[in-house]
Amino acid sequence: MSIAKILVVEDDAELQEALVDILTINHFDVLAVSSAEEALKALDDEIGMVFSDIRMDGMDGYTLMKRIRAFKPYLPIVLMTAYGTVEQAVEAMKYGAVDYIEKPFEAKVLVEKAQAYFNRDASSEDDFVAADPATIQLKMMAKKVAQSDASVYISGASGTGKEVLARYIHAQSGRARQPFVAINCAAIPENMLEATLFGYEKGSFTGAYKAMPGKFEQAQGGTLFLDEIGEMKADLQAKLLRVLQEREVERIGSTKPLQLDVRVLSASNIDMKSAIREGGFREDLYYRLNVFPMRLPTLKERPKDIAAIAERLIQRHCGLSRVQPMISAPAMKRLLQYGWPGNIRELDNVIQRALLMMTGDTIKESDILLDDGMDITLSLSGESETVVPDNSSDASSEQFSDVESREAETHPREAFVRNDEAEFTETSFFEEALPVDLKAREMQLILQTLKQFSGHRQKTAEALNISPRTLRYKIAKLKEQGVEVP
Numbered sequence: 001m002s003i004a005k006i007l008v009v010e011d012d013a014e015l016q017e018a019l020v021d022i023l024t025i026n027h028f029d030v031l032a033v034s035s036a037e038e039a040l041k042a043l044d045d046e047i048g049m050v051f052s053d054i055r056m057d058g059m060d061g062y063t064l065m066k067r068i069r070a071f072k073p074y075l076p077i078v079l080m081t082a083y084g085t086v087e088q089a090v091e092a093m094k095y096g097a098v099d100y101i102e103k104p105f106e107a108k109v110l111v112e113k114a115q116a117y118f119n120r121d122a123s124s125e126d127d128f129v130a131a132d133p134a135t136i137q138l139k140m141m142a143k144k145v146a147q148s149d150a151s152v153y154i155s156g157a158s159g160t161g162k163e164v165l166a167r168y169i170h171a172q173s174g175r176a177r178q179p180f181v182a183i184n185c186a187a188i189p190e191n192m193l194e195a196t197l198f199g200y201e202k203g204s205f206t207g208a209y210k211a212m213p214g215k216f217e218q219a220q221g222g223t224l225f226l227d228e229i230g231e232m233k234a235d236l237q238a239k240l241l242r243v244l245q246e247r248e249v250e251r252i253g254s255t256k257p258l259q260l261d262v263r264v265l266s267a268s269n270i271d272m273k274s275a276i277r278e279g280g281f282r283e284d285l286y287y288r289l290n291v292f293p294m295r296l297p298t299l300k301e302r303p304k305d306i307a308a309i310a311e312r313l314i315q316r317h318c319g320l321s322r323v324q325p326m327i328s329a330p331a332m333k334r335l336l337q338y339g340w341p342g343n344i345r346e347l348d349n350v351i352q353r354a355l356l357m358m359t360g361d362t363i364k365e366s367d368i369l370l371d372d373g374m375d376i377t378l379s380l381s382g383e384s385e386t387v388v389p390d391n392s393s394d395a396s397s398e399q400f401s402d403v404e405s406r407e408a409e410t411h412p413r414e415a416f417v418r419n420d421e422a423e424f425t426e427t428s429f430f431e432e433a434l435p436v437d438l439k440a441r442e443m444q445l446i447l448q449t450l451k452q453f454s455g456h457r458q459k460t461a462e463a464l465n466i467s468p469r470t471l472r473y474k475i476a477k478l479k480e481q482g483v484e485v486p
């Protein structure tokens with residue numbers, strides 16, 4: 001299942017041997033060849049990455065890369081270039097090399113590149129960075145439990161990486177090549193969640209103008225991740241329990257049960273034990289979901305992860321084609337000293353800000369803008385691009401923000417609610433019971449406004465006083481959740 005080897009293409013025998021030694025010592029399985037022609041013959045599904053020299057007799061590394069790209073569009077290829085051919089390497093990157101190393105290079109550089117890109121094109125892409133002993137142990141457990149079909153329940157505060165861990169479990173399992181379907185139970189209005197989970201037949205309720213498979217069906221053969229499961233209402237909990245017990249699902253309006261082969265992972269950031277005690281969550285369902293419990297510590301509880309995750313985030317945001325900026329020691333100290341109430345999601349925002357602020361190739365202390373030191377909340381992740389005045393009590397000065405924020409809770413945007421819809425669409429379906437949580441309200445507003453302007457994005461964004469980019473982001477999120485957007 002997992003892609004096993006790194007292919008080294010190097011015609012200098014001595015250097016080839018050194019490369020093989022370094023990679024092998026660092027636990028990579030390596031196959032080495034001396035020419036591009038041999039490399040093409042050696043490339044099979046077992047190869048998860050290529051390091052290739054550029055200047056070789058016969059076919060050069062540049063041509064080799066183009067040839068590989070024809071049948072392996074995503075295979076990470078790192079070109080090794082001698083001094084003076086850097087421009088050629090940069091040019092090569094435009095055609096699809098993910099990176100280059102300039103000779104002579106240190107062993108450390110080679111290993112870092114291997115760690116960064118190896119298996120990058122596999123469906124088992126590993127974004128779960130673990131450097132703290134607590135997380136390393138958790139990751140090992142996740143790898144083990146991935147081999148079974150046991151239901152895993154992941155607890156942890158918001159932004160600690162519960163979805164990342166769920167994806168990791170899926171990627172490490174025998175289901176890795178099958179779909180991973182995630183649904184955020186809190187983001188979908190209560191009356192829509194059942195249909196989204198189980199699917200529905202055309203005409204089975206007002207608004208069901210065409211048949212839709214549910215998330216269970218979409219995850220067939222793979223993994224279904226039920227995020228924020230604690231938000232699910234009692235009647236739906238009972239239905240979910242039945243589906244899990246019987247391992248079959250019936251679309252709403254259908255009498256044909258569908259046998260399910262779906263592994264279920266779930267997560268929540270609420271205290272489920274007290275939810276059970278208070279009657280908010282069914283104990284029997286909890287025990288069915290919680291066959292294997294995993295708890296993600298807050299970022300503060302795993303300080304050794306901060307630097308490693310920050311580096312991964314830099315890689316992620318710089319793309320594969322840019323030399324990675326470094327973090328200066330004082331800047332890192334600042335990251336390490338901070339409390340991270342928003343966990344990794346907050347770290348991600350801080351890194352994105354720093355990348356924007358920095359000049360040169362190093363993130364300096366002054367580039368680190370922490371939320372507690374800022375008088376504006378400015379997130380650049382696309383999740384919240386608007387500037388929200390901190391602690392503002394002036395509702396009129398606020399914008400309709402992406403931030404699922406406390407500000408929004410204090411000042412719900414009543415002015416945006418337009419109850420003038422009459423036709424049956426997903427929108428009117430939402431209106432049957434006004435959703436209580438703000439995410440649902442936001443969704444309702446967007447769908448209503450889109451409908452009002454016949455799906456015209458620009459006009460909708462203007463009416464909601466949000467940027468078109470924010471609207472696009474929100475629409476993409478809704479689509480991800482299975483909501484039909486006009």
Ligand SMILES: Nc1ncnc2c1ncn2[C@@H]1O[C@H](COP(=O)(O)OP(=O)(O)OP(=O)(O)O)[C@@H](O)[C@H]1O
Nearest residue numbers: 127128129157158159160161162163164309344345
């Ligand atoms: N171990 C990790 N390594 C690298 N990035 C991570 C890690 N954990 C989380 N992230 C990043 O942090 C962000 C938040 O992660 P994720 O959405 O999985 O958190 P969550 O706990 O599910 O949050 P919520 O409870 O709000 O749904 C994402 O951008 C994710 O890629």
